[in-house]
Amino acid sequence: MSFAPAIDRHVHLEGGLDPVWVRAQADSAGLSVPDSLEGLWRGEAQAFEGFIEAFLFSSGFLKDREAVRSALAAIVGRLPSESEGPRGVDLWVSPHFLVRFQQLLSLEDLWRGLEDGIAEARQQGISVAVVLDAVNNLGPNHGHEVLDLVQDQLPGFVVGFSTGGLERVPFREWAPVFDRARSLGLRIAAHAGENGPGENVREAILEGGVARIVHGVRAAGDPGILDLLAERQIPVDVCPSSNATLVTDLGAHPLPTMLRAGVRCALGTDDPGLIPCDLAGEWRKARAMGLTEPEMRSLQRFAEEDAWCLAKPRQK
């Protein structure tokens, strides 16, 4: 495989800003870039708290429609230039964080900026679907607030609802929020088995009804959970660069183990503006893990078949 497939299966709008752009924004606002972010840009591992500080700082510049458009343009611009097959991005976005918590811009401007960026991407033959991201550790009330915010103004490009942040609140408590999101026609994903135990992956599926797992890497040592993922054909988005930086005690990346157990894994960049990486580099890392040619082809096939940006539009 001499080219890298061009479907980024997991990337955050807020974590995808171009570092040059962020530094320019900081300079013009008279702010100094925090050490945590400088460290991430240099490729140094950070504790999750340092990562959150860096995330908060850089996403603080998403203040208008144009900033949102340019953030999406930076993400789309990181797709491999030479590729075959479909091109697309499954984009996680945190409307409540930007509009309510940070109060950076209106929901309408957020949607318009995304609409602009999605239209630009479409001109380049790239499909983009948006997944709403809520913060697990803020609990189900926060999840309901996310849905309250968006439900009367939900653009067609929004296709999913997910939790992220710290995996602290059990997924069974999130189940009613997930049910409500499903009733709006959204598909359900969750960051699980990243900063929490692998067992969270099982709980997300069995008690939360989650249809797609982000990361899941800490479940790779449990054959029972891998069997569950394989049997139910649950897609799992893994992000080697992000995982190496943020998942403690990961050791060798478990992608080969997961694929060999029949799990439908695909690659994403997660936060390429904070943890510098691009999709072509993630593919090189996957190959360097010792995947065989048929395994590389499976990885590509899953990336395409399970991508929400290539699926039919939302039904409601």
Ligand SMILES: [Zn+2]
């Ligand atoms: Zn993520």
